[in-house]
Amino acid sequence: MTTLCYAKKTCSIGIHVLMEEIGAPYDLKVVDFSKGEQKTPEYKALNPKGKVAALVRDDGSVLTEYAAIAMWLAMTNPDKKLLPSDPEGIARTIEAMDFVVGTVHMLSWRLWRRPDAYSENPDEHEQLRERGMTAMLAALDVVDAQLAGKDYLMGDFTIADTALYYTQYWAADVAGWTLPPNVQAHYERMKMRPSVQASRKLEGVA
Template identity: 40%
Template sequence: MKLYFLPGACSIGIHALLAEIGEPFEIEKAARPGTHEFESYKRVNPKGKVPALIRNDGSLLTEFPVIALYLARINPERGLIPTDIEGEIRVLEMTEYLVSTVHMQGYTRARRPEKFAPSESDYAAVKAMGLGIFQAGLDRAERQINGKDWLFEQMTIADFALFYLEHWSVVNGIGSLGQNCQTHHDRLWSKIEIRRAIESETMPSS
């Protein structure tokens, strides 16, 4: 398998998940819009974004929750998605909320207000709205962890969606992590294989 990523993007969640699973995979840096390489990347992934996963049969998967679910399903021994339907839908519900609401509606507004407002005079209000959504998501996760190690009774794919949001908060200083979320982030970040995977994204090619 090959993961297309951008350093520090939400693809770090999938990169961390792959590292945790421990199966062999390759990584390749995607291209950003506006660069000469972007059209080439769009031939790989017409959506032009990350994460994108090329499976062993050569087919493409996109969208964080879908890639995460696929990886959990093909590695059932890791227990990253519950086997009962109620447990599964609750994990998927949380994963989708973290990605589509907390990230896309919250963090993106706070960091890229121009995507949501044509006038620069509106940027401050858009940023404030985004920060509110982002913080509300972190606070919801804080309450759900409630002293546990993970969002649910065991580690699931939802923890890797939360991890990249927590990491953004730590690195970029957006939002505030409660003690449960800070400990959750540090628990994953302290895993050597995950830390090495994320740090490798910014290493120069040999």
């Protein structure tokens, strides 16, 4: 059975949503970051990157990185229509997902969340957090324009929406920021999906 290795309140919640969308049986293995379990030899043997999500597939092979896992899940479950069927639609979905993961998450949120990773000087941390917040909200403004007149990033629900969802959760529920209007509407729409509600319940996310 497929096993999702995840950590609470991290980007892996987006992959968890996809597992629920697919509806096939799967196991969950929590990686407790507060205890440093992502750095243990046991987890590093599974995923040398020491990150989540990691997907242990039925044959024992391990797949990592958000986009790779999301694409694999979509392509191996075509009946769930998590990805458009035409080349242009697929490319646009990857484009949207890559912007969220690469810019909204890695270049912006991480700066706000982990300023210590960018400077050892505590006096610089608040300025770095401000830069991260400004960058993330600016990136979400770009997404807001893309969502104009649409329920989801591609019109219909796709894997890209799960990436946007986890960054919305961070910005709105963890940081307490006000989201741009279309992004906020998308977030509310996502929270109504049974897959999101199920994953939040399983992970203990209010």
